[in-house]
Amino acid sequence: MYNSKITGLGYFVPENVVTNDDLAKVMDTNDAWIQERTGIKERRHVVKGGDTTTTMGVKAAKIAIERAGIDKDDIDFIVFATLSPDYYFPGPGVLVQRDLGIKTVGALDVRNQCSGFIYALSVADQYIKTGMYKNVLVIGSELHSHGLDMTTRGRSVSVIFGDGAGAAVLSREEDNSKGLLSTHLHSEGQHAEELSLIAPGMGKRWVTDIIEDNDHNDESFYPHMNGQFVFKNAVVRFSEVIMEGLKTNDLTPEDIDMLVPHQANLRISQFIQKKFGLGDDQVFNNIMKYGNTTAASIPIALTEAWEKGKIKEGDLVVLAAFGSGFTWGSAIIKW
Ligand code: UT7
Numbered sequence: 001m002y003n004s005k006i007t008g009l010g011y012f013v014p015e016n017v018v019t020n021d022d023l024a025k026v027m028d029t030n031d032a033w034i035q036e037r038t039g040i041k042e043r044r045h046v047v048k049g050g051d052t053t054t055t056m057g058v059k060a061a062k063i064a065i066e067r068a069g070i071d072k073d074d075i076d077f078i079v080f081a082t083l084s085p086d087y088y089f090p091g092p093g094v095l096v097q098r099d100l101g102i103k104t105v106g107a108l109d110v111r112n113q114c115s116g117f118i119y120a121l122s123v124a125d126q127y128i129k130t131g132m133y134k135n136v137l138v139i140g141s142e143l144h145s146h147g148l149d150m151t152t153r154g155r156s157v158s159v160i161f162g163d164g165a166g167a168a169v170l171s172r173e174e175d176n177s178k179g180l181l182s183t184h185l186h187s188e189g190q191h192a193e194e195l196s197l198i199a200p201g202m203g204k205r206w207v208t209d210i211i212e213d214n215d216h217n218d219e220s221f222y223p224h225m226n227g228q229f230v231f232k233n234a235v236v237r238f239s240e241v242i243m244e245g246l247k248t249n250d251l252t253p254e255d256i257d258m259l260v261p262h263q264a265n266l267r268i269s270q271f272i273q274k275k276f277g278l279g280d281d282q283v284f285n286n287i288m289k290y291g292n293t294t295a296a297s298i299p300i301a302l303t304e305a306w307e308k309g310k311i312k313e314g315d316l317v318v319l320a321a322f323g324s325g326f327t328w329g330s331a332i333i334k335w
Contacts, residue, residue, distance in 0.1 A: 077108070269285050
């Protein structure tokens with residue numbers, strides 16, 4: 001059995017900055033409410049006709065591949081996590097294979113929303129552990145802005161989400177004390193609709209329903225979130241899954257050098273930081289700049305933390321996420 005190790009990281013965010021004041025011009029909201037409840041100051045939105053979920057993923061992937069010191073032809077498999085694919089089908093994995101000109105390797109799409117990157121990492125890790133693949137490209141990318149209700153009706157969701165992409169190359173590591181030590185995945189479908197986008201889907205036969213019923217302004221065509229319920233579950237599940245990962249490896253919270261939580265809400269990150277007794281330099285947050293970028297949030301944050309020199313060789317790095325599904329997960333990494 002091998003271990004897998006992150007050998008390259010990259011991220012891409014669109015240039016267009018949308019501040020809280022910009023949002024207040026199109027809906028009944030304000031900078032104070034958004035900052036107080038979420039910590040978000042601004043986010044990035046793709047300008048119409050610009051990047052797509054795939055092109056952002058490709059840009060992040062190119063950086064990660066270069067930093068891994070490998071060629072695109074060394075990639076054995078692609079795993080792409082998103083809730084905002086370019087097409088209903090096929091998923092963006094194959095579009096990345098095409099756009100990067102990678103040979104005909106397998107491409108898998110992961111649909112686990114905010115936990116998508118951890119799920120994707122876990123899948124990639126299993127393939128490397130068994131020896132089947134040597135280098136796996138893992139991408140999380142989201143283009144939320146084109147699908148949000150940018151009116152007052154949608155304000156409790158629309159102010160939170162932003163666009164962007166992050167990518168990692170996971171490579172074979174022969175030393176089992178290094179790299180991904182373990183990943184931990186969970187789901188609880190009982191709460192599926194509490195954070196969901198119901199249409200388009202075959203339950204809501206979208207072409208006929210949109211055209212015949214002219215209900216394209218139906219609320220089910222926009223993401224729905226029962227915010228307080230999601231928040232309460234998030235703080236419990238984040239804590240549980242981090243502890244599960246630590247215990248599996250005979251570690252304690254004191255062993256954590258850097259926690260990179262999914263950027264759902266700064267208040268959630270602060271709650272977890274306090275609960276585990278971590279200092280400000282042991283938790284990395286960038287939700288202030290980018291909002292919640294769902295499957296892209298962990299790889300963007302991880303890349304930024306690494307670029308800023310906050311993650312060093314030998315550090316114990318913990319990744320954790322919770323979101324729609326509900327799904328949640330963690331990854332324990334010896335860098
Ligand atoms: O990434 C996946 C996981 N996601 C999460 O973990 C998110 C979890 N939830 C949250 O982060 C928070 O619940 C929110 C940030 C979404 C909302 O914060 P909240 O403190 O739970 O606010 P609320 O939904 O209870 O709304 C409080 C008030 C309401 O007004 P009334 O009924 O008290 O008069 C809302 O209508 O704030 C109002 N409101 C807003 N006001 C200004 C909701 N959205 C806005 C807004 N601007 N954008």
